[in-house]
Amino acid sequence: MELTGVKFEKERISDGFYRISVLKEGSPLIEKYYVGSDFESYNFMLKPVPTDLPVLLDFSGEYVIPEKAMQRIYAPIPLEYNAVLTSGGRDEILIGRVVLWNRKKMYYGKPNNGEFAYYYQSGITKSPVGRKDIAYLAMDIENKDNDEWVLNKLLIDYNQLSLFLKEGIIYTELVKITIEDGNMELDYTDESPYEGAELILRGIENARKMGIYRLGKRTLKGLLF
Secondary structure, three states: OOOOOEEEEEEEEEOOEEEEEEEEOOEEEEEEEEEOOOHHHOEEEEEEEOOOOOEEEEEEEEEEEOOOOEEEEEEEEEOEEEEEEEOOOOOEEEEEEEEOOOOOOOEEEEEEOOEEEEEEEOOOEOOOOOOOOEEEEEEEEEEOOOOOEEEEEEEEOHHHOOEEEEOOEEEEEEEEEEEEOOEEEEEEOOOOOOOOOEEEEOHHHHHHHOOOOOOOOOOEEOOEO
């Protein structure tokens, strides 16, 4: 992926000793030193990844889910990038994370069961547009009840979601929300929201790297507000 204003610099300080820098609009985001005799053969890459914590999405209002309705909606969710050095095959060296949004302002505290998460003011849309700093959480909502429901906030275990690319827009795997008998249930599906979308990050692999392990279908209850 290419990000406007983000550049890499590779400086050979001496034989086998390099300084690697990631810059945004000329200002250093990451600077590291490496020892290696063949760093000249490495190339730079940016790989989209979820945030390093779950995200509490605040929809900044009340989204009404009509009675006996089924809807496909999307919510913007923050996206980060891993900056890596690669030399063909699976040989990769992680330089660090590139964060395009103000993470300090989005740190919320303990929204659920004592776990830390990012608090992110989002919204609801049915027409996603391509942006480099966000992905779109794809949600199928089915209300089986005879009453309207209102969605205010949603805590999402973002690290466990796969990411897909379709026509320049990054989507999460499809999340299904079912409302029945006064209860809401959220299911992660591992499914692409669109046929033919390119898989760019497999959720289970990212979860394992982050030390997170799935339990069953990863059905999460009590995370809708």
